[in-house]
Amino acid sequence: MNEKAVSDYTKLITSQHRNKEKFIQMLEEVSSPMVGFFNFFATLNSKYDVDTANDPYLETLARWTGTPLIIPGAAIEEYFGFSDQENALTFGETDDPTVGGYFRESGQSGTGGLVPKGELLRRLIKAKILQNKSTGCLIETKEILTLVLDHDQFKVIDNENMTVTFKNLYPQFTKTHKILVQLFFPLPSGVQLIIEE
Incomplete structure (x- = not known):
């Protein structure tokens, strides 16, 4: 749908009222917010198209369809450990908290929730739509x-x-x-x- 402008509506004024400046100004003032709404609603559908949507619209689509935004137990968390352990990190640096891992307690699984993004989330939304029906x-x-x-x-x-x-x-x-x-x-x-x- 083409974007509308206030002039699209004011040009429809009949010749009888075309020279009345206050009337035209009043119509421009009244129709301006409506034109903005029409343009917003015309683009709204494209923002929530599952094939083309991006964040945050993709996340909203996931919520609407019931697609999980966190997949529990699917992400392996990094933790302090020894070099032969998968995902083990060094002890850490006192001046840089981003280096190193935390101590994993006895019995702790070492996994957390995976947060799907981008194309994975898009595919999961499509799959959830199919699953729902x-x-x-x-x-x-x-x-x-x-x-x-x-x-x-x-x-x-x-x-x-x-x-x-x-x-x-x-x-x-x-x-x-x-x-x-x-x-x-x-x-x-x-x-x-x-x-x-």
Whole structure:
């Protein structure tokens, strides 16, 4: 939709009133806020288009659709440790708190929430929209999981005993992928999901 201007409306004034300056000024004053609203609403749809939206509109779309903005347990936190431990950091620097990690307590998992951004969040929103209207059939499930995982190298098998098996065929299948499959798999009530890596 083309952007409107006040002149688009004042040029519609009939010849009878075209020379009345106060009348034209009053119409300009009254129509100016309305034109601003029309232009704002015309661009609003494009800001919330899932294919083109950026932050903060993408985050708002995630909230509207119920897409998780934090994926619990999917991010490995860095902590103070030894050189042979994954994600271990040095002890730290007293003059630079950004260097080094914290002490991980006994029994602490070392994972936190992953905050999806950019294209990952866009794909998750699209997957959540599909999940929200899904009937749970295998074709819909494969479409949802293809968006979530960003590949289609997996099988979804109906075991016909109130269980469904997800079988990964992709060379890499991380804990994050497993959590995403669990979050977005559209399971009918009473059906159990089995994940095979």
